[in-house]
Amino acid sequence: xxxxxxxxxxxxxxxxxRVTITCRASQYISSYLNWYQQKAGRPPKVLIYGxxxxxxxVPSGFSGSGSGTDFTLTISSLQAEDFAVYYCQQTYxxxxxxxxxxxxxxx
Amino acid sequence: QVQxxxxxxxxxxxxxxxxxxxxxSGFRFSTYMHxxxxxxxxxxxxxxxxxxxxxxxxxxxxxxxxxxxxRDKSKDKLHLQLNSLRVEDTGIYYCARVSIATxxxxxxxxxxxxxxxxxx
Numbered sequence: 690x691x692x693x694x695x696x697x698x699x700x701x702x703x704x705x706x707r708v709t710i711t712c713r714a715s716q717y718i719s720s721y722l723n724w725y726q727q728k729a730g731r732p733p734k735v736l737i738y739g740x741x742x743x744x745x746x747v748p749s750g751f752s753g754s755g756s757g758t759d760f761t762l763t764i765s766s767l768q769a770e771d772f773a774v775y776y777c778q779q780t781y782x783x784x785x786x787x788x789x790x791x792x793x794x795x796x
Numbered sequence: 797q798v799q800x801x802x803x804x805x806x807x808x809x810x811x812x813x814x815x816x817x818x819x820x821s822g823f824r825f826s827t828y829m830h831x832x833x834x835x836x837x838x839x840x841x842x843x844x845x846x847x848x849x850x851x852x853x854x855x856x857x858x859x860x861x862x863x864x865x866x867r868d869k870s871k872d873k874l875h876l877q878l879n880s881l882r883v884e885d886t887g888i889y890y891c892a893r894v895s896i897a898t899x900x901x902x903x904x905x906x907x908x909x910x911x912x913x914x915x916x
């Protein structure tokens with residue numbers, strides 16, 4: 690199985706900060722990497738798919754990069770509604786696996 | 797609009813069984829459909845997937861041999877049969893639809909989730 694490792698597990702940031710979350714796959718996954726945002730009591734919501742493609746309706750402040758094994762999610766300027774947990778997911782091969790999550794908290 | 801509505805959750809003793817359903821509406825039920833779960837306060841765990849006709853199924857190692865995914869095409873329903881339940885199977889179970897787009901495949905719609913609690 691492909692293991693997905695996110696870092697950091699949590700971070701504290703302020704409104705307007707640039708935030709970067711990384712995700713590393715234990716083996717090659719091409720660009721089959723997605724990023725989800727999850728708020729308390731809600732199902733996850735896709736932000737980025739295919740490593741760098743912004744899902745329709747997602748603010749342009751979110752961006753993704755990387756391929757192969759190393760990936761990054763960037764929030765260019767943190768907004769109040771961005772405080773949440775973020776997960777990466779590989780869909781290169783079954784079983785599809787998620788990272789352990791990164792909680793973005795208010796500083 | 798696309799909707800996925802899970803049902804069938806509840807409290808069950810270890811070793812017993814439970815059946816979950818996910819009713820789909822608002823789209824052609826001809827996509828791969830998945831179950832994903834989330835233990836209380838924990839991360840997301842992919843559980844199982846089925847193709848449209850059920851010919852292609854995969855399971856997480858943690859549930860293989862105990863859970864069975866199926867779908868009723870005539871009723872646009874996805875099912876998950878949970879047998880030999882363990883305490884560690886406790887969590888919120890989501891059904892999710894896959895979108896295949898240029899450059900990727902991802903879950904674009906999720907149900908609201910249904911809680912399964914395995915406890916003596």
